[in-house]
Amino acid sequence: MPRTLITGGAGFLGSHLCDRLIEEGHSVVCMDNLITGDTENIEHLFELGQDRFRFVEYDVTDYLHVGGELDYVLHFASPAAPDDYLQYPIQTLKVGALGTHKALGLAKAKDARLLLASTSEVYGDPLVHPQPEDYWGNVNPIGERGVYDEAKRFGEALAMAYHRYHGVETRIARIFNTYGPRMRVDDGRALPTFMGQALRGEPLTVYGDGSQTRAFCYVDDLVEGLYRLLMSDWAEPVNLGNPDEITIKEFAEEIIEVTGSDSDITYEPLPEDDPQVRQPDISRAKEVLGWAPEVDRREGLERTLEYFKAELKCRPKRNDRV
Template identity: 90%
Template sequence: MPRTLITGGAGFLGSHLCDRFIEEGHSVICMDNLITGDTENIEHLFELGQDRFRFVEYDVTDYLHVNGELDYVLHFASPAAPDDYLQYPIQTLKVGALGTHKALGLAKAKDARLLIASTSEVYGDPQVHPQSEDYWGNVNPVGKRGVYDEAKRFGEALTMAYHRYHGVETRIARIFNTYGPRMRIDDGRALPNFMSQALRGDPLTVYGDGSQTRAFCYVDDLVEGLYRLLMSDATDPVNIGNPDEITIKEFAEEIIEVTDSDSDITYEPLPSDDPQVRQPDISRAREELGWTPEVDRREGLRRTLEYFRAEVEATTAPARD
């Protein structure tokens, strides 16, 4: 039975990865300090027993050690939503630097293969469109978003140094916008904000004029891409995302339609350094992983809707005596 450590495993993506690796027959160690993660995302796995699944509440920026053999390390510990990394800027930088260093050191000690969760934010506000892995990006290192962008860029550099100098088997996933069940409502990302607002009947908040674009990948597709990347021979960064691009205004209108809401759209000033375009070139993923996303956006939104409906109802339900 392969043994796998997933840092940030109680978060949105991390918890779905826990599910997938359990399904693949791995013994999974889920590690999370719960700053933005939630044990509700993984509580269905507790009944499996510690031989199959074990949760450890821990900050991976501290000394990182796991008893026994370890085959894979997936480093997904980091605040990812804008509201989170702006609230926790120091923690975001530390987990991207110190946390990545500790995870790489553990992988080296255990002779394990490591996959690091990088992000499309390494491209910043891109001057190349769509974004391919050979584009170096356009990032403001001292802007508010820089705490996240530069943490990920440093993490990639450190990962490649461990690969080249120490011979650690490493994989780098540049993850584009992803959505699905277990996202936190109202976390500053477009889909949670829009869907929560639409279900409450509130106006949907669009920043700027809504002409900026994003490309949204359903979580099941993303997890499949990540699994294939980990098991592949690809040592250079690989974009994992859905190239189906849409403007934010169109996306807000689409969510109003999917939720059958009467909500309007309101406009607020655009945050600083907000990317104007975002679309992955997934040629490398197609060629090296044989991967392309299969769930179209409308279908993914329908799958996500009931989860958000239940979450919104739970937060707005009247208190009982």
């Protein structure tokens, strides 16, 4: 039975990866400091027992030790939503730098393969569209978003250094906008914010004139791509996302339609360094992994809607929580 550590395993993507790897026969150690993760995402796994699933509440920027053998390390610990990395800028930088360093050191010590969760934000506000992996990006290192962008860019550089100089098997996933169950309502990302507002009958907040574009990938497709990358022999970055591009204004209108809401759309000033376009070139993923997303956006939104309806019944708006 392969044994795998997933840092950030109680988060949105991390928890889905816990599910998938357990399905694939892995014994999973899930590690999370719960700054943005939630044990509700993984509580269904506790009944499996310590041999199949173990949760450890821990900050991976500290000394990182896991007893016994490890075959894989998946480093997904990081605030990822804008509200989170703007609220926790220092923690975001630390987990991208110190956390990645600790995870790579552990992988080296255990002779394990490491998968790094990077992001499309390494491209910044891109001057090339769509974005291929050989594009170096257009990033403001001292802007508010720089704490996330540069943390991930440094993490990629560190992973490649460990690969080249220590022979660590590393895999780098540049993850584009992903959505699905277990996202937090009102976390600053477009989909959970729009869906929460629509279900409450509030106006949907669009920044700028809404002409900026995004491309949204359903979580099941993304996890399939991550698993294929983990099991591949490819060490350089791979874009994972759905290239079906849409403007934010059109996306807000689509959310209103899917939810059956009578909400209006309001407009606010565009945040600093907000990317004007975002669309993955997934040619490499198709060629190397044989992967492309299969769930179309409307189907994915309808699946996600049921989760958000249930969430809003049992949880207050995030800013209203004690």
